[in-house]
Structure formats: C-alpha cells, structure tokens
Amino acid sequence: MDTPYGSVPLPVWERPEPAPRAAPVSLSRAKIAAAAIRLADAHGLDGLSVRKIAQELGVGPMRLYDYVLNRSELLDLMVDAVYAQIADTAQPGHTTQPGDAGQAGDTGWRAAVLAIVHRTRDAALDHEWFADLLGARPHLGPHALAVGESTAAALRQAPGVNGVDALQRALGALNAFIVGALRREITERRTARSTGTELSAWQATLGPYLTRMLETGRYPTIAQLVTDGAHLDAEETFHHNLITILDGITSRPRP
Template identity: 40%
Template sequence: MTEPIWLRPERGARGPRPTHRRTDIAATAVRLADAEGLDGVSLRRVAAELGTGPATLYRYITNKDELFDLMVDAVLGEAQPPEPSGDWRADVSAVAVAQRELALRHPWLAGLPATRPSLGPNGLAWQEATYATLTGLGLSADETLLRVQTVLTFVRGQVIEELAEREAARRSGQDLRGWLDTQSAYGESIIGSGRYPQLSRIMLEAATPHADDRFDRLFQYGLERVLTGIGG
C-alpha cells in the first residue's frame, strides 16, 4: 500500500534531481480546473503545461487522487483560518463565510467528496481551527464533529445552488431576473387559476427572488438558522 503523499518526501533519496515542486504541479492543476473544471485536469495535461511528460509526474504523485489532494490543499492555503474571537457563533460564521468564498472562487471544489478532507498542512490548519470554534460548548467529540459537518454541509449545498444558477445563466444567456421576466405571462396564468394560493402569494409578494443579493440573503438567513440549531 502506498503511503499518503503527505508522508512522502517531495524529493526521493535516489533518482535524478526533481525539476518541479509539488506547489508547481498543484498551481498548474488549479489553473486548469478553474478554467475548465475537473474534467480538464489530467496528469497528461498538467505535464504538458509544465513542459514535461506524464511519466515525470509519477516521481511526485502516484495517481489523480493525489493530484486532487495537492490542489485542495493549495487553495486552502490562499487564506488563513479566521482568528478566534471567543464568540462561537461569530467564529463558526466566519469559517462558513470563508469556505463559501473559497468554493465560489474555485467551483470544482464542490465536485470533490467532502467525506475525504484534505490532510495536507493547510487542510489540517483549517480543520483544527474549525473544530476549535466549538471547544467552549462542552461537547463530545462526536457532537463537535456532527455540528461542524452540519454547518459545512449547509455551506456546500448553498454553493452548489449558486454555482448551478451561474451555469444556467451562462448556458442560456439569461440571468435569474431575465428568466423570471420570461415566465411572467405563465406566472399570471398560474395566479389567475386560483389553484395555488400559497405559491401565488409567494410569487406576488416575495422580494428575495428579484434581489441582486439574493444568494447572500439566502446564505445568511440559512446560516443563522443552522447556528441556532447546533447551539441547542
């Protein structure tokens, strides 16, 4: 069984001197993923961008999953975990906001399994800081884990929705406001039918779907509800 990449030295004791660093490989792969998604990332493509052959990369990594590990840890290193304030709600909220910003900046992150977190140095720093936000609540290890996972799952779900809307707007050439405008005549027929009173009330009165900051509103409202729940 191959040791995790984080246990292996970047440069082996034998063989030719490496011409690249793991950070170079990760940065190249991140750039490709930001532009084309995870489907645009392969060992062959990364090697070509670095001006070398795929076989050379196997001196640094053994498979694509290790490449993804390097990529995740690289982007987690773009910012340090928020400094603790002593207020657990504020601290958890700061982590959630930072993780949302990171995932929106690198949309491919949402395509990787959250059950296999980065165990690189940056990933470990973020995990430690995140679990530390709840140390003052006197929770067991499992209670801490479940509360943190609940928050991060909420963040991930919100990010996936926001990214899906971005993709729909790109694909159709219409943002959400434009799409709603095209549905107006149909919406009037729905309201006029009298068959959907609760939906009609939302369609007539709700301002959030039309707000430019609708995703920020949804995120903040949902996060506050989640924090209230995990604090109980």
C-alpha cells in the same frame, strides 16, 4: 515498500518530494497543484488531465508521476491548496458583520466559525470545482485538517454543544449547510453562464406560464412568495442562513 499502511504506498502527504534532477524545469508538488488549479479554474475538472498539466509546466507527462501516483492524489493536493487559503482565517484580525456575535459571550467562537465558513464560500466562488469535491470523500491534507480543527474547536465552545456527540451533530449540521448552499449557488452560476439566461430573460420566457399556473389558486403559498418576496442577494442569503444554523446549534436541545 513496508509502510504503516502495509504494502500500499504512503499517502502523498507523508511521501518526501522526489530528489531534484538536472532538468530545465524544476518541479514540486506545490507547483504541480498550482498548475492544475489554474487549469481547473479555467476549464473545470473535466478539462483536467496529466497531459495538459505537463504542457502547462513545460515538462513531459511522465515526470508528474514521480510526484503524484494518480488523479486522486492530484485532486487531494489541489483541494489542500485551497484549504490553505481558508486556514488563514484561523489567524487573528478577521472580523465579522455587525450583529453576528449573538448572545453575550459568543463573540469568540462565533466569529471564528463565521470567518472560516465565509472564507470557504469565497474560495469556492474563486475555484468552482472545489464545491464539486465537497461532501465526497474525506479531505485529510494538513491544511484541511487545520480548518477542521479550527472549526471543531470553535464549535466546542458554543453554548449547547456539550460533549463529543453534540459536537459531532453540530459539525454535521454546519457541514451539510455549507455543502448544500455552495453547490446550489455555484450550480446556478454555471447554469446562467452556460445558457446565457439572465433573470429578466428567464422571467420573460416562463413568466406567462407561471402566471397562468398561479392564477389557478392551487399554489397560494408559492404565489405569495413570487409576488411579495424580494429578490435575495446570494451573499446576504448565505450569511442569514448561516446565522440561523448557528443559532439552532446553540439553542438548548429539547428534552
């Protein structure tokens, strides 16, 4: 097939849906993606296969290849379905927490960024596999592009973000925070779930060792963090660090 990409197939976003066929079960890319998301939510990406998706839908595995050519296209559809949830925050009516507006005049752009980023976190906690795919190859589906456009357009209005170079740096800093923070939080959730290790059990197991090490006096700063630091709530910590990133983006760059 001659395409704008030469002899390679058109991206899944530009290929029309296969013509409906007379079959007991109708299919669509959205229906396939929804089934794949249910399986990935339950079993992770390692538990995802064409055979299992076909079984979930009640069709033969080969029918799915009429809609997606390979696993990469399937993941693209799944990811963009999640971005469709995140894209809803671009609509009016979403609010932020008190005190988030920052300096006068920041309310519009900052509220938009906060809404998008918090909805991204919500989506990643609902679909933990989504965090595994963040920061890898670019997400170019229509809903992913809509989220990217909303984020970039909002950041472009921020004080201190002047010109394309500054916008690129701001987006890079924000995206690096999102990927790192979400992957760490979800990794901790998975570890606690898979090992059955609650915080109290972990403290009982390793507490005596850590106490002996800190009493050597070689780690005074860590000792202060352990003894005086509060147990931080994950959502509150995420929000606080996000505000710190946005404050840094909007500060005047050093000469």
